[in-house]
Amino acid sequence: MPQYDYDIAVIGAGAAGLTVTAGAAQAGAKTLLVEKEPVLGGDCLHYGCVPSKTLIKSAHVYHQMQQATRYGLPDVAVPAVDFRQVRERIRRVIATIQPHDSPERFCKLGAEVVFGRAAFVDDHQARIETAAGEARNVSAKTWVVATGSSAAVPRLEGLDRTPYLTNREIFDLESLPTSLVIIGGGPIAVEMAQAFARLGSKVDVIQRSPQILSREDPDMAALVQGVMEHEGVTFHLGTELLRVQDLGQEREVVFRSSAGEETSVRGAALLVALGRSVGVDGLELENAGVAFDRKGIQVDVRLRTSQKHIYACGDVTGAYQFTHAAGYEGGVVVTNAVFHLPRKADYTWMPACTYTDPEFASLGLNEKQAQKQGVEYTVWTEEFAENDRSLAEEEREGRIKLLLDKKNKPLGVQIAGPRAGELLAEWVAVLGGKVKLSTMIGAVHAYPTLAEINKKVAGKHLSEKIFSDGVKKTLKFFFGFKGRACGE
Structure with a gap:
């Protein structure tokens, strides 16, 4: 029987990877966790859910301060936002949560944590290169790929020559942009549009679909859009993106409107929020015989890849790219890969x-x-x-x-x-x-x-x-009810 360095090795330390690592280590499996970033926690903690919801709360409070008269309170002059203070609050919240996702915690659980990049050599072995330049090959009986996703960058003329933001940079700005152009109309785009508008930026949203939140029902998405428009966000829907250019102090996005006219908007900053790209680059999945495409790693209902001893979970599968979905999938993998109990992922009631x-x-x-x-x-x-x-x-x-x-x-x-x-x-x-x-x-x-x-x-x-009416007639028949006592 082949001898491996580890019982299970996990690549990626976001919600999915950390769930698998914790479960496997606590169950007594010799576990390795490899993470390319210098910290654990993944996009959610550092560039996604946590900073965005922290920012949204700050924007919500500032908005309420400006709306005091709605609550029967005196109208007060509210000073302009110093984004550096908002940014520091975001960093404090991340720092408070970070110990829950620390190498020390996972070491206490029994897992080895290595910061570096992993690439498959074959279906049981990967080469790990650390930031310090060290490299070694490790083998594991079972592998789990949980490398998440990153902001998708479109092939758009001029974008490679124009400074732009993604979710990785938007929370670390030195100052509040006077104006912000957002390409995209999905959850990240609309959340940031409203938050920055409430903080004081002039915001334009350019969306290819004829509605924001295009997967949702139009009547429900329209409710959200209506509120945001009332707060000053301008939407350009049903557009065709043409090009982007850097004007020095401003970025310009040129697009064809829903009426077929070429038009443009300018902003001091540009945010690209056009969905997510799965994190498969550099993994050399071909060497392991793992099937994947641009949409993600292909898995079955038990989250096994085309190699049954290699699992994939979280954003990298391209299915349900939510942190809570990643955590759930991590649990499914632990059940199958560690406890060897057949468990299928069920997304029927995924919120x-x-x-x-x-x-x-x-x-x-x-x-x-x-x-x-x-x-x-x-x-x-x-x-x-x-x-x-x-x-x-x-x-x-x-x-x-x-x-x-x-x-x-x-x-x-x-x-x-x-x-x-x-x-x-x-x-x-x-x-x-x-x-x-x-x-x-x-x-x-x-x-x-x-x-x-x-x-x-x-x-x-x-x-x-x-x-x-049928029930009323039945009750009248049995109990002699006399019907209406007032009006028709």
Whole structure:
């Protein structure tokens, strides 16, 4: 039987890789973790979720300071933002979380951590080159590729000669840009657009699709867009990007508008947010016989690659590029690769949230997806403007949408509204736990809370049955009810 240096080796120290490493080491497997960056934590901690949500909170508070009169408070003069202070707060938050993802912690769990680049030599062996210039070959019985993703850079004329930002640089600016042009209309693009607009930048968003958040239902995406437009963000939708040029103090993006006219916008800074590219460069996956393409490493339902002893999880598969999805997939890999118990990845109720204000959270199918799959459905909605807590907090914009199949079983939920990501958690438990809607409807929700909207939309379809004309006639027949006491 072949002898290997390690039982399991993991490449990449983001959410997926750290989950696998911790699980394998604690289970007693001799574990190696290789990370090309000088710190652990991946994009999420350093360039993604953590810094972006920290920035968004600062922008939210600043926006509320400017809106004091909405809450019956005196109008006050709010000084301009010093972005260096915002940047320092972002760094403090990252530094506070970093110890949870430290080499010392994983060493205590029993895993060896090496900072360097790994490239496969064959299907069981990889060459690791450290930043110090040292190199060695290591072998492992099982390998896990969790190298994540990076900002996708389009082939756009002039971009290679024009300074631009991605999610790696946007949180480390020396000062707030007076104006910002954003290419893209997905979650990262719209989150940053609103945050920087609230902090004081003039923001233009250029999107190829005719709507922002193009995977979502148009009516729900329009709610978010409407709020952002009211706050000063300008959207250019349905465009064709033509070229970019550096004008010295400004960057110019030239595009063809939805009306077919060539036009341009200028900004002191340019942010490219056109999705993600999977992190397969330099891994020499061909040497290991691992199948992949530009969309990601190909895996089966147990997250095994074309080589059954090599797994891939997280963004690098190109499937669900969320930190929580990566953590979930890491758990699936541990079950299969370490405990050798067959476990399939199930994405039926994988939640997603875009942290604009209002937030946009979704679970299961939306109307676009249901129509594409040919699924029959009915739509039930409830407006946040009719929720008492929402009114009390001046958070009136938003809607919850529930899709039911022909048997009145939930297909999916979308929420565009205040703290939508938190509200979605109840649906994750209910739908993921196969709890009946009648149980959710019968549960008591504290008043006044935003969560009442969940119970209310769930009860709508049941209310139509309970209070139908047929039920009224039956009750009248058995109990002699006399009907309406007021008006027609």
